[in-house]
Amino acid sequence: xxxxxxxxxxxxxxxxxxxxxxxxxxxxxxxxxxxxxxxxxxxxxxxxxxxxxxxxxxxxxxxxxxxxxxxxxxxxxxxxxxxxxxxxxxxxxxxxxxxxxxxxxxxxxxxxxxxxxxxxxxxxxxxxxxxxxxxxxxxxxxxxxxxxxxxxxxxxxxxxxxxxxxxxxxxxxxxxxxxxxxxxxxxxxxxxxxxxxxxxxxxxxxxxxxxxxxxxxxxxxxxxxxxxxxxxxxxxxxxxxxxxxxxxxxxxxxxxxxxxxxxxxxxxxxxxxxxxxxxxxxxxxxxxxxxxxxx
Amino acid sequence: xxxxxxxxxxxxxxxxxxxxxxxxxxxxxxxxxxxxxxxxxxxxxxxxxxxxxxxxxxxxxxxxxxxxxxxxxxxxxxxxxxxxxxxxxxxxxxxxxxxxxxxxxxxxxxxxxxxxxxxxxxxxxxxxxxxxxxxxxxxxxxxxxxxxxxxxxxxxxxxxxxxxxxxxxxxxxxxxxxxxxxxxxxxxxxxxxxxxxxxxxxxxxxxxxxxxxxxxxxxxxxxxxx
Numbered sequence: 153x154x155x156x157x158x159x160x161x162x163x164x165x166x167x168x169x170x171x172x173x174x175x176x177x178x179x180x181x182x183x184x185x186x187x188x189x190x191x192x193x194x195x196x197x198x199x200x201x202x203x204x205x206x207x208x209x210x211x212x213x214x215x216x217x218x219x220x221x222x223x224x225x226x227x228x229x230x231x232x233x234x235x236x237x238x239x240x241x242x243x244x245x246x247x248x249x250x251x252x253x254x255x256x257x258x259x260x261x262x263x264x265x266x267x268x269x270x271x272x273x274x275x276x277x278x279x280x281x282x283x284x285x286x287x288x289x290x291x292x293x294x295x296x297x298x299x300x301x302x303x304x305x306x307x308x309x310x311x312x313x314x315x316x317x318x319x320x321x322x323x324x325x326x327x328x329x330x331x332x333x334x335x336x337x338x339x340x341x342x343x344x345x346x347x348x349x350x351x352x353x354x355x356x357x358x359x360x361x362x363x364x365x366x367x368x369x370x371x372x373x374x375x376x377x378x379x380x381x382x383x384x385x386x387x388x389x390x391x392x393x394x395x396x397x398x399x400x401x402x403x404x405x406x407x408x409x410x411x412x413x414x415x416x417x418x419x420x421x422x423x424x425x426x427x428x429x430x431x432x433x434x435x436x437x438x439x440x441x442x443x444x445x446x447x
Numbered sequence: 448x449x450x451x452x453x454x455x456x457x458x459x460x461x462x463x464x465x466x467x468x469x470x471x472x473x474x475x476x477x478x479x480x481x482x483x484x485x486x487x488x489x490x491x492x493x494x495x496x497x498x499x500x501x502x503x504x505x506x507x508x509x510x511x512x513x514x515x516x517x518x519x520x521x522x523x524x525x526x527x528x529x530x531x532x533x534x535x536x537x538x539x540x541x542x543x544x545x546x547x548x549x550x551x552x553x554x555x556x557x558x559x560x561x562x563x564x565x566x567x568x569x570x571x572x573x574x575x576x577x578x579x580x581x582x583x584x585x586x587x588x589x590x591x592x593x594x595x596x597x598x599x600x601x602x603x604x605x606x607x608x609x610x611x612x613x614x615x616x617x618x619x620x621x622x623x624x625x626x627x628x629x630x631x632x633x634x635x636x637x638x639x640x641x642x643x644x645x646x647x648x649x650x651x652x653x654x655x656x657x658x659x660x661x662x663x664x665x666x667x668x669x670x671x672x673x
Contacts, residue, residue, distance in 0.1 A: 156559040354551070357538055360498070361599070362527035363555035 157367055164371035165378060168347040175343040176379060182339045183383025183432055184390075186332035187425050191391040193325025194421050197318055199412045204314040206410040211288045213280040213306040215295045226276045229300055233278055236294045238287040243279040250274040275302065333432060340379050340436025341443075344372050348440065373437045380433020384426045392422065448607070448638055449474040449497070454506030456492050456662075466492040467503070468662040474640065476606075479633045481649050482642040483673055484659035490642035493659070494611045497640070498530055499523055511606065528556050531600025531637075535612035537592050539584045545571065545595050546580045552599045570602045571595075574628055590621035597628055607638035614645045622648055646673040 169176045215233070217226055226244070233242040245253075251272050255264045265272065280295060282288045288306055296304045348355070358368050395418070402411045412418070449472075456467040467489045474480055482490045495501045496508060499515050508515040510526075518526055539548050546567055553563045571577055574594040584592050593613060600608055610629065614622035626641075626648040633639040643649065649656060649672060656671030657664060 154557050154559060157554070157557045159560070160554045353538075354540060357540070357552070358555040359524075360527065360532055360538070361552040361555050361603075362524040362530075364521070364524045364557075367524075367555060367557060 158370070161367075161370035161374055165374040168351065168371065169375055169378065171350060172343060172346055175339075175346055176375075179336065179339040179343045179379045179436075180383045180386065182332070182336040183380055183429050184386040186329055186336050186432075187384050187387035187429050188391055189332060190325065190329040190428070191387060191421060191425050193321060193328070195391070195395060195412070195418070197321050197325065198417065198421070200314055200318040200321065202412045203410050204318065207310060207314065211282060211306060213282070213288065213292050213295055213304060215278045215280060215298070215301045215304050216275045217277060217300055218302045219275050221276070221300050223276070225300065229278070229298070232298055233280055233295065236280075236291055238283050238291055239280055240283040241281040245277050245279055247272050247274045247276050250277065336380075336383070336432050337436045337439065340376050340433055341440040343379065344375055344437050344440040345443075347372060347375060369441055372441055373434070376433040376435075376437025376440075377430055378433070380429045380431065380436070381426065383433075384429020387429065388422045388425050391425070392418075448476040448478075448511055449640075450507075450509040452507040452509075454496065454503045454508060456489075456496065456501070457504045466662055467496075469506070470662075470664055471506075472657065472664060472667065474638065476638055477633070477636050479630065479639045479652070479654040480641070481652075481654055481656045481671075481673075482640065482659060483644070483649060483656055484665075487661075488659040489662045490659055491611060492662075494609050494640070494642055497609055498532065499526060528603055529606045531597075531603065531605040531608040533593070533596050533600050533608065533610035533613045535615035537584070537596045539592060539595055541584055544581050544583055545576055545587070548584070548595055549599050549602055553602055556603055566602055567598075570598045573601070574598045588621070589617050590624055593617060593621075593625050594628065597625070597632075601632055601637070605637065607640065608632060610639070610641045610643075612643060613641060614643065614648065619647060623651070626652060649673040 217229070223246070226246075230242055230244060233239065251264065251274055254274070258264060278295075280291060282291050292304050292306050295301055355368055399411055399413050402409055403413075451470055451472045454467055454470045455465065458464045458466060470489075470493070482493060484490055492501075496503055496515070497510070499518060502516060511529075513526075515526075540551060543551060549567045549570065550563050553566065558566075568577065568580065571580055574597050576591065576594055576598065579587060579591065584595065587595075593616075596613075608629065613629070614625050617625060622645050626645070629639050629641065630652065653670045653672070656666065656668050656673070658666035
């Protein structure tokens, strides 16, 4: 294929898109909407994965001691905790400190101790951090075996629930995208079929004067690619606009929420969206070329 | 240049029609040939076979030493680039100017841009349309429209021109004009084949005349009349 023929193909593709404006815009909008949904679902999945990993890395085990243990015995226990394999850090939190921490969560007008009837119900406790998140359940079990330990709490279940949510989001996202993506492909195919129909006279003459099949096909193929690509660009632009807003607001207001703000990962998502959009366009035009452009 | 050996063409359908029955003929390079005969005699079928729009049911067609039957599908476009077509109904694009109509064909044959720009005005001048370059076909007379079609057919310097009823929609004076242009093209060495009903032009030009009737060649004269 000559360079000038590619130039002709681009010119013809744009010309026919201009002629079929409404159909073409509908196809672009559908591609954009489906990719926007895909992008949202994708970012949600990435965020909940990110959140799960952040929470996993912060996993700590709280070991509450029996109330009859003396302070001295309690402090001596530290070595027992440190002897457990995989433990990174062991902190003793006395019942007084525990109460202070609790008090800090309420405003100054409320006196927790008074509300509790002057009795501190909190036990002494140890906070154990694991070196690796995967070790947390095993360490928790060993901590439980220490006789002085009344009970053990760690974030069991939370991470699992988050990962389950991630999987669910992923499935729903894929299904929704498949359905709308199919609609997008169909619209692209229809829009190109209309173009083929509008240009059937030209196609007839082209064949007679000796245009190759691919010379005839290229403008239609390009039309599909352009529709898909433009739709994807629109989706990426709006997704970027909304997401950067969201990140901005989350950081300002609820900054403990670990939102994903790693540009290289987000750009990676954008690149894929552009690729998928162009691919949808290619599929749409391939369908209509096969079915309606028997050259 | 064109050799047709025992060619038959049958259209199968609700009614089976035998459009050509065992035709053999030779056309030499640089010849000017009229195909004459009543409607349904097989003139159009013969032209359709020559442009490889259809294949014969039986027989062999050789053009320039190559068999049209053995032409592969992807070779057809390149074969057609060696032929210029002229039709009764012109087959012009009404939403394009005279210039664009000719340029469109050159683009389809994948000529580069600069060659298109250079050749289109030259060929339009050859058919006397240099003043109408930016006019639209509907603003022109039938004869002028047919000249666009001729310009489009010869812009590629084809080996042969095949014209199917080129003057069918034109009045006698205009027909004569068009025939004259075809004759001029023939004088430059291009083989010209004209299927026509135009009795007057055939008689005036005194060229080779092949008469068809009911799918058979009934007459083949070197300097014949209608």
